[in-house]
Amino acid sequence: MTAPPSQSDLEAYLDEALPPDEMARLEKALRKDHELLRRLSAINTRRSAGAHSLGEIWRGGRMSCPSREQLGSFLLGALPDEAADYVGFHLEVIGCRYCLANIADLKNQQAERCEDVQTRRRRYFQTSAGYLRSNK
Amino acid sequence: MSVPSQSDSLLISRIRRGEAGAWNELIGRFEGRLLAYIESRVQDRATAEDVVQETFIGFLTSLPNYDRRRPLEGYLFSIAAHKLTDFLRRRQRRPTIPLDSQNSGQGGWQGDGKARPASSIVRSGERRGLERAAIAAALAQQIDHWRRRGQWAKLKCAELLFVRGRPNKEVARRLKISEQTVANHKHEFLVKVRAAVRRQGLPEEVFPELYQGEQR
Numbered sequence: 001m002t003a004p005p006s007q008s009d010l011e012a013y014l015d016e017a018l019p020p021d022e023m024a025r026l027e028k029a030l031r032k033d034h035e036l037l038r039r040l041s042a043i044n045t046r047r048s049a050g051a052h053s054l055g056e057i058w059r060g061g062r063m064s065c066p067s068r069e070q071l072g073s074f075l076l077g078a079l080p081d082e083a084a085d086y087v088g089f090h091l092e093v094i095g096c097r098y099c100l101a102n103i104a105d106l107k108n109q110q111a112e113r114c115e116d117v118q119t120r121r122r123r124y125f126q127t128s129a130g131y132l133r134s135n136k
Numbered sequence: 137m138s139v140p141s142q143s144d145s146l147l148i149s150r151i152r153r154g155e156a157g158a159w160n161e162l163i164g165r166f167e168g169r170l171l172a173y174i175e176s177r178v179q180d181r182a183t184a185e186d187v188v189q190e191t192f193i194g195f196l197t198s199l200p201n202y203d204r205r206r207p208l209e210g211y212l213f214s215i216a217a218h219k220l221t222d223f224l225r226r227r228q229r230r231p232t233i234p235l236d237s238q239n240s241g242q243g244g245w246q247g248d249g250k251a252r253p254a255s256s257i258v259r260s261g262e263r264r265g266l267e268r269a270a271i272a273a274a275l276a277q278q279i280d281h282w283r284r285r286g287q288w289a290k291l292k293c294a295e296l297l298f299v300r301g302r303p304n305k306e307v308a309r310r311l312k313i314s315e316q317t318v319a320n321h322k323h324e325f326l327v328k329v330r331a332a333v334r335r336q337g338l339p340e341e342v343f344p345e346l347y348q349g350e351q352r
Contacts, residue, residue: 104169
């Protein structure tokens with residue numbers, strides 16, 4: 001890692017919201033860097049005391065995330081240039097985990113065999129439906 | 137800003153009534169993105185599918201507490217993040233992060249600079265939620281304003297500064313603008329968020345970064 005992680009990056013790490021390669025790098029660094037661990041502990045303490053950060057609110061509320069429809073249009077190259085440029089920035093530079101997951105899913109939908117998807121969904125349903133109950 | 141859609145609200149109502157078809161529909165709608173989110177970290181399809189399965193069970197068991205004003209996708213991602221964190225801790229890939237022992241005593245967290253410790257104000261979870269919601273609304277308004285006016289550079293600048301915590305110099309280099317322009321965008325943005333804090337009567341000390349380096 002070239003520069004020490006920012007406070008916002010450490011907050012995103014705790015929320016499992018950094019891009020996967022950066023999460024892995026931080027995890028590796030945490031094994032020997034006690035100062036990093038101390039900084040993460042301080043964030044937990046600050047959070048438990050009730051302080052907010054703009055980054056947490058922005059990320060958690062997905063304030064600037066494009067909609068799934070816009071991500072689909074981005075993949076099809078159907079967004080206006082400036083909007084497409086922003087979506088590219090949000091994915092590649094910001095590395096939004098949630099939008100990256102949506103993009104990967106949209107791409108997989110075209111590539112995956114329908115049979116495999118149905119099998120997987122059936123398994124999710126069968127293992128969870130027992131918890132379904134009326135709780136109006 | 138991500139807001140709950142009407143179709144999500146209807147789906148939740150049907151699931152709350154115990155409709156199996158609605159539950160199947162929710163699985164079909166969201167499992168792919170949850171799987172992609174988790175698989176990007178665990179790099180193993182079978183393991184990722186197990187964590188998605190735990191996420192869906194977690195969703196159903198927490199459904200009585202689900203606030204329907206919260207976007208469904210965001211809620212599912214937050215459950216997935218918890219399940220993934222638990223899984224990685226069990227595999228000893230993620231350490232357990234304790235509270236800071238130097239600051240978690242009676243004095244609580246000490247904010248930077250002039251900020252008063254947030255723990256000195258007793259606030260309920262509901263109050264904290266209202267604070268978050270008020271700032272989220274102010275951010276949404278500002279982001280919408282930039283988008284409608286095509287001020288993408290300001291949006292990118294704020295996102296790099298506050299979501300990724302990048303220093304002004306790096307933001308200027310990435311966006312190919314001067315450091316002075318970055319500083320101006322930052323100042324303008326902070327002034328608007330501080331105004332929202334004042335307007336809503338929120339305690340300034342729970343938003344320490346808004347007042348860092350400020351003389352009050």
